[in-house]
Amino acid sequence: MSDAPIIAVDANGADAGPAEVARGAALAAAAGVRVLLFGPIAELGSGAPGVELIDAPISIAKAPDPARAVRSTPEASVVQAWRAVQDGRAEALVSGGSTGAALAAGLFGIKRARGIHRPALAILVPVPGSPFLLLDAGANVEVRAEHLVQFAHMGAAFMETAMGLERPRVALLSNGEERDRGRPEVVAAHAELEGAGGELEFVGNVEGFAIGTAAADVIVADGFTGNVALKVMEGTSAALLGAVRGAAMSSLRARIGGALLRPALRGLRDEVDPEAQGGAVLLGLRSLGVVPHGSFGARGFARAIEVAARGVREDVTGRTLERLAAAGALRRPAPAEASDRLGSVPETDDARRGVPTGPGPSG
Amino acid sequence: MSDAPIIAVDANGADAGPAEVARGAALAAAAGVRVLLFGPIAELGSGAPGVELIDAPISIAKAPDPARAVRSTPEASVVQAWRAVQDGRAEALVSGGSTGAALAAGLFGIKRARGIHRPALAILVPVPGSPFLLLDAGANVEVRAEHLVQFAHMGAAFMETAMGLERPRVALLSNGEERDRGRPEVVAAHAELEGAGGELEFVGNVEGFAIGTAAADVIVADGFTGNVALKVMEGTSAALLGAVRGAAMSSLRARIGGALLRPALRGLRDEVDPEAQGGAVLLGLRSLGVVPHGSFGARGFARAIEVAARGVREDVTGRTLERLAAAGALRRPAPAEASDRLGSVPETDDARRGVPTGPGPSG
Numbered sequence: 001m002s003d004a005p006i007i008a009v010d011a012n013g014a015d016a017g018p019a020e021v022a023r024g025a026a027l028a029a030a031a032g033v034r035v036l037l038f039g040p041i042a043e044l045g046s047g048a049p050g051v052e053l054i055d056a057p058i059s060i061a062k063a064p065d066p067a068r069a070v071r072s073t074p075e076a077s078v079v080q081a082w083r084a085v086q087d088g089r090a091e092a093l094v095s096g097g098s099t100g101a102a103l104a105a106g107l108f109g110i111k112r113a114r115g116i117h118r119p120a121l122a123i124l125v126p127v128p129g130s131p132f133l134l135l136d137a138g139a140n141v142e143v144r145a146e147h148l149v150q151f152a153h154m155g156a157a158f159m160e161t162a163m164g165l166e167r168p169r170v171a172l173l174s175n176g177e178e179r180d181r182g183r184p185e186v187v188a189a190h191a192e193l194e195g196a197g198g199e200l201e202f203v204g205n206v207e208g209f210a211i212g213t214a215a216a217d218v219i220v221a222d223g224f225t226g227n228v229a230l231k232v233m234e235g236t237s238a239a240l241l242g243a244v245r246g247a248a249m250s251s252l253r254a255r256i257g258g259a260l261l262r263p264a265l266r267g268l269r270d271e272v273d274p275e276a277q278g279g280a281v282l283l284g285l286r287s288l289g290v291v292p293h294g295s296f297g298a299r300g301f302a303r304a305i306e307v308a309a310r311g312v313r314e315d316v317t318g319r320t321l322e323r324l325a326a327a328g329a330l331r332r333p334a335p336a337e338a339s340d341r342l343g344s345v346p347e348t349d350d351a352r353r354g355v356p357t358g359p360g361p362s363g
Numbered sequence: 364m365s366d367a368p369i370i371a372v373d374a375n376g377a378d379a380g381p382a383e384v385a386r387g388a389a390l391a392a393a394a395g396v397r398v399l400l401f402g403p404i405a406e407l408g409s410g411a412p413g414v415e416l417i418d419a420p421i422s423i424a425k426a427p428d429p430a431r432a433v434r435s436t437p438e439a440s441v442v443q444a445w446r447a448v449q450d451g452r453a454e455a456l457v458s459g460g461s462t463g464a465a466l467a468a469g470l471f472g473i474k475r476a477r478g479i480h481r482p483a484l485a486i487l488v489p490v491p492g493s494p495f496l497l498l499d500a501g502a503n504v505e506v507r508a509e510h511l512v513q514f515a516h517m518g519a520a521f522m523e524t525a526m527g528l529e530r531p532r533v534a535l536l537s538n539g540e541e542r543d544r545g546r547p548e549v550v551a552a553h554a555e556l557e558g559a560g561g562e563l564e565f566v567g568n569v570e571g572f573a574i575g576t577a578a579a580d581v582i583v584a585d586g587f588t589g590n591v592a593l594k595v596m597e598g599t600s601a602a603l604l605g606a607v608r609g610a611a612m613s614s615l616r617a618r619i620g621g622a623l624l625r626p627a628l629r630g631l632r633d634e635v636d637p638e639a640q641g642g643a644v645l646l647g648l649r650s651l652g653v654v655p656h657g658s659f660g661a662r663g664f665a666r667a668i669e670v671a672a673r674g675v676r677e678d679v680t681g682r683t684l685e686r687l688a689a690a691g692a693l694r695r696p697a698p699a700e701a702s703d704r705l706g707s708v709p710e711t712d713d714a715r716r717g718v719p720t721g722p723g724p725s726g
Binding site for chain 1: 427490491501504505536537538541545546547570571572573574576584586587588590591592593594595596597598599600601602603604606607609610611613614616617619620621622623624625626627628630631
């Protein structure tokens with residue numbers, strides 16, 4: 001067991017409280033992962049084999065400026081957890097708290113991987129039959145073509161390593177399928193990805209319709225468009241399921257029909273259950289960060305910890321850089337530039353997923 | 364009846380053929396609208412009171428470059444129909460054909476309204492309980508703040524006049540609700556709309572979640588984001604309804620439940636029926652253009668013709684310019700600039716809605 005991956009887990013911030021995260025850590029440890037668990041020790045229970053408890057009661061709440069919150073709260077559990085990764089005591093991070101804080105703390109602590117322009121926030125979208133990775137989902141409101149190109153390789157490397165998918169198909173989100181459709185940076189990225197050669201399975205542009213078809217395993221967008229698309233998806237689902245529920249209450253006949261249909265719909269609900277997927281992922285840092293949804297229970301946290309462990313075992317960071325090097329898409333160092341300038345990563349006021357919604361880190 | 368609005372209707376391009384459009388024209392005429400109907404005269408039937416038939420058998424098919432198709436096909440029915448508006452024989456246009464062609468022909472023929480930077484493509488989105496207008500949905504892939512500001516007033520004027528909505532609430536689509544969230548042009552437009560004063564009911568930014576809530580009556584975006592959002596909405600709906608349908612076939616029990624629930628779900632389907640709304644709208648030209656979905660039947664075309672007629676009666680174009688003048692948001696003429704330069708309005712290859720998906724007209 002000594003070569004089992006070690007994951008630093010921030011137990012603060014989850015809706016169900018640190019004890020639920022601790023239960024998830026115990027489940028993951030039983031499956032062969034070692035966990036350093038940071039949280040208020042009185043609430044973490046008695047521990048479990050493979051889980052080391054570290055008292056870190058301070059939590060960073062959702063804040064308009066998570067970067068500032070991170071800098072001013074070095075004792076916060078998420079900062080301590082990243083520091084464990086930075087110091088080599090752990091190999092990846094999982095946090096059920098604020099995505100903005102996790103990203104800001106990651107940038108501040110372990111920094112961007114060398115050769116990466118900008119880290120991205122990726123979301124595993126649980127669509128029935130065809131889950132996919134959407135990135136960037138909000139970290140970078142404005143991007144250049146080379147950022148989109150890197151996102152494509154970062155997403156592919158993650159799906160390949162941490163999710164075990166062979167030759168993931170990568171697409172650019174645009175307003176038309178033809179290669180000349182889209183914002184200028186999308187058109188330029190398209191041309192570059194087409195020329196990337198055998199390493200990347202680039203399938204071209206997809207439109208919004210692609211949501212829910214199995215058209216691609218990785219869908220790449222700037223953080224503004226990706227964030228809007230993700231939330232439109234959630235809003236549409238909620239509206240539609242609400243309307244179906246309403247229809248099933250509209251008459252006695254409909255109520256009986258709804259009751260008979262319920263078990264089958266429950267199966268569908270399980271399929272779109274985000275806990276089965278693992279939540280959000282921070283890509284492009286020197287180590288992997290996974291941010292399960294704050295509403296997850298023990299099972300969801302265990303799954304997130306296992307995804308992080310798999311990313312470590314399969315060397316997601318190394319694979320990403322190899323891919324970028326092979327495609328000639330690594331960032332060349334600019335001596336005059338501060339190598340890890342931290343932009344503002346403001347916090348979303350929406351508690352549903354914790355996607356940072358403001359201008360992201362600039363690289 | 365002599366003061367009834369006269370609408371030029373292009374009968375070509377509808378999926379169900381010109382005869383179906385002719386039936387819609389007859390319905391609208393019975394409701395008090397006068398129609399000039401352009402199409403293959405042999406297929407338009409014997410006409411109806413208030414409907415004048417004009418033989419125009421040539422149709423512009425969906426083309427990668429509708430602007431070129433329009434210029435090279437002056438005898439096409441949509442070009443003839445716009446020409447009737449240009450010559451004062453009609454006051455607004457309805458076409459069930461390609462949106463790109465209708466927009467290109469409109470720009471080429473009757474041109475932008477004076478003071479408008481760029482026309483926009485607006486979609487009436489049939490969300491249960493809270494239909495709203497989304498613009499721009501694809502005509503302008505890149506925009507500046509002043510374009511978004513104009514879209515806000517254009518959308519509000521349309522909802523107020525043609526749809527009869529008092530003080531429509533207008534929002535900007537962004538990746539966060541705070542005024543400093545979003546691309547720079549969104550942030551700048553927000554500041555300007557906040558200062559617009561009493562004329563505009565500006566409710567701030569909305570996120571993608573707003574789809575399906577009654578948060579706003581007009582949602583403003585650039586054409587790239589708007590197009591993606593619209594198609595994500597459609598893709599998500601299709602995926603979800605397909606999954607519900609699948610669940611309702613998964614067992615005998617579920618099948619019985621589905622059968623009992625069907626009448627109630629049919630009511631829901633009627634509510635999200637785009638025919639009830641009227642389709643796409645071209646705003647910012649010197650006259651109103653309405654482009655119902657190609658799949659519409661007679662009822663949908665009649666409704667679209669009535670929406671156009673109402674826009675004429677309530678003077679949507681005049682109201683738009685009044686609003687813009689009051690807000691100081693009219694475009695100042697630039698003498699060096701060609702006043703109606705026509706950019707490329709490429710055609711979408713997606714036949715579902717005919718939203719132009721390429722770089723739009725530049726103003």
